[in-house]
Amino acid sequence: MPIWYGGDYNPEQWPRAVWDEDAALMREAGVNLATVGVFSWSRLEPRDGEFDFEWLDVVLGKLHAAGVRADLATATASPPPWLTLRHPEMLPVTASGVRLSTGSRQQYCPSSPVYRRYAARLVQALADRYGSHPALEMWHINNEYGCHVSRCYCDVSAEAFRAWLRARYGTIDGLNDAWGTSFWSQRYSAFEEVFPPRDAPTFKNPAQLLDFDRFTSHELLECFRAEKAILRAATPDVPVTTNFMGLFKPANYWEWAAEMDFVSDDSYPDPADDSAYLHSAMTRDLMRSLAGGKPWVLMEQAPSAVNWRPQNAAKLPGQMRAWSYQAIAREARGIMFFQWRQSVAGAEQFHSGMLPHSGTDTRVWREVKALGAELAELSDVLPSTVAAPSVEVAIVLDWESWWALEQAARPSRLSYAAQISGWYRAFAEAGVRVRFVRAGDDLSPYRVVVAPALFLAADQDLENLDSYARGGGTLVVTFQSGIVDEKLRVRAGGYLGPLQRTLGLWIEEFTPLAGHPAAIAGTVTSTSQTWSEVVRLTGATVESEFTEGPAAGGPAITRNGTAWYVAADLAADGKAALAETLLGRLGLGLPRPAPGVERVTSGSDTYVINHNPAPYVVELDGTDLLTGKPARGLSLPRYGVAIVRAVTP
Structure with a gap:
């Protein structure tokens, strides 16, 4: 095409x-x-x-x-100015009640x-x-x-929100149960009493925020x-x-x-x-x-x-x-x-x-x-269909966990995007292609599945991760996973829900770090800048432990069969070391690209992109589709690109 x-x-x-x-x-x-x-x-x-x-x-x-x-x-x-002048009620309203004006875009x-x-x-x-x-x-x-x-808090939005809630919960009692409104005297007697989570004196109802x-x-x-x-x-x-x-x-x-x-x-x-x-x-x-x-x-x-x-x-x-x-x-x-x-x-x-x-x-x-x-x-030489990579790592990306994890009044302020990107970088720099998945997807094509900070998950999604590990897949679960269900109800009794048996452990206490990183030693030696926790083992073995910090002497990284748990927010070197360890134990160690060099294989073509100031010499056999020259020995300047097509036997 x-x-x-x-x-x-x-x-x-x-x-x-x-x-x-x-x-x-x-x-x-x-x-x-x-x-x-x-x-x-x-x-x-x-x-x-x-x-x-x-x-x-x-x-x-x-x-x-x-x-x-x-x-x-x-x-x-x-929308044009004449429309918003005629119908100012269609302009968006902020959580603090300010109606935004025309004169920009997306009004x-x-x-x-x-x-x-x-x-x-x-x-x-x-x-x-x-x-x-x-x-x-x-x-x-x-x-x-x-x-x-992305959000409007006007009265029109309020009525639409109520209609959405009626469709989701059916009755006001169903909503009260889902939102836990017995807390702080928030119980509703009719949907007409429900509003968007506008500015309020202090913390808002977490389930209401998630539903909004x-x-x-x-x-x-x-x-x-x-x-x-x-x-x-x-x-x-x-x-x-x-x-x-x-x-x-x-x-x-x-x-x-x-x-x-x-x-x-x-x-x-x-x-x-x-x-x-x-x-x-x-x-x-x-x-x-x-x-x-x-x-x-x-x-x-x-x-x-x-x-x-x-x-x-x-x-x-x-x-x-x-x-x-x-x-x-x-x-x-x-x-x-x-x-x-x-x-x-x-x-x-x-x-x-x-x-x-x-x-x-x-x-x-x-x-x-x-x-x-x-x-x-x-266009004339690229394949018209998408080729499946021979080795891929999957990272679970879940928008509802993102929304729930980054609410106020959480154990610690964490960036979900930073967790996702940190694990992506670890595997991408190891030369492995990464695909993003949902926890409930078919995970069987992947040799490694990483679930970073899967804070919110339904039982069936956690069961799916469990089935993947029990089937021999290498599963990596990190801290702040399986903490709440889809209604934001805490999974009491050690968190994790069905993943407790998968991982062979439960969590006794969160011990977030405030300005003093915790040291980690063992199979992976690194530090954790923001997070540690007290983990109790029920079958897992310790791969690395905390040597400093509030959880010192306790597990930082564990393994139960093919299921791994990371109780720390590993620094970049720690994520990279764990990625290398997992790939090495699976026999999937690929030639690691030079720092700053991308090497992406798609079918019979390998893309080599040099992001470094210094030139990079291509070390692959084949023909560069961009120059028609033999690829091996080709020198790529900064931002140089080669597309190496392997020679067909």
Whole structure:
């Protein structure tokens, strides 16, 4: 399949005289897909019910003539000023009761029937007019759902929340039981008494907070589903997507991904951070996992600098290309940017574009053009199907655990994303591909499954992990796992629930660390900066123990058959050492890549990406698909890339 290449195109920001130049330069740059109309509602519908499609007709015609396909957006991400002036009740309200104003973007309450009604009317008009347009490649619904307004606390949201709760619990007694409202005299006598968790004197009900997280992800998804239903009825064969945002807390992307014809993602790692490539690699593997064996699209990245950090570093020469190949190595078949032409007005005027303010005699333009030509040639030689890696480690990623773990009034303040990324890094740097899974998934394909801080889990999910370990799979469970069930009820009697028998232990007491790290020695020697606990063994053996800190003399890492437990927040060296230990004992020790060098194998191709300042010499046999040269001995400069295709016996 061809690799889509292009970016967000906003012709409404420019005079018409520029549009012909855009089409010609897109052809020169190898652009074959443009995302059009993301923020154009006020141009498409300048007044209530008065649609102006003439300008978009012209734009799509010019793109089609230039051989550029359209990722046509529904434009519902930013309602026009006339709509919010007429219906201020659709504007979102914060937890403290402040109603947000127009003048930015994403200024709508996701539960608002007014917003949904006007959005549906616009989407229907777009589908009717452009559903059979020869340039239409796909539909792009809304944009970055929840990025700025993931929760609304207005009275409309309150009523929608009550309806969601009625559907979930049936009766008010069912809700009272689930929320434990006997505590602090919170018992409700009717659903009408229930409100969103607005600002309150002190800690809010934890189960209410969790349900509101569930509800708000659901409400955003309902907005997507409503638009998708219109498009599906009008254009059943045209795929639809919306752009994810990597490891994004407010939206449960496992649920969202099931609604996508293909997954797409926006990714903006910091060019000034030498380790940022590891975070971007993780988000690309997350998209690969969410895609479920299908190709996905990197929908947005910056050609160079962004404009929203305190210091906005430009990408160094070759860095944009290297990070693009990170995605292709992980089954992306679309490399897109925000945006095509750098804006001269508006809030993102200093966000880089494929065509910079300074024009075509620039490094950024030359790199954009070169990558477009390279990807066009690569499209013909990359496999059209996703190849299954020979060795993969799975990491359990659970949005509800994320929401629950990071509430207030927890044993210690922990970052769920940091736990996930720390374990990802340990295995990725060991040269192993990582896939993200849910605890209830089929885990049999994986030799190692890691469940970091699975704070909230249903019994059946813990039983699934138990079955995996009893079947011979290597299971690693870390601290703060199996602490509460899906109703946020604590699993008393040593926590862990069904995993107590799996791991051969129970937990007597949490002993979080405050400013004084605990030392660990044994099979893994390391430190723990934030966490220790007192563990009681019922069959497990000790692999490492705490030698300092409040749990000194007690187990820090244990093993019960093939089930491991980590009672410490291991430093990076400790995670790396444990990863090496597990892989070594399984006979899966792979040649460890040099620090700062990615080596990702997909089928018969191995991608080698050098993120180091110093050159790296490729040590693999085969042919480099990018140069046509023998790969072994090829010297890669900083941000150099090789795609080594192994010689078929």
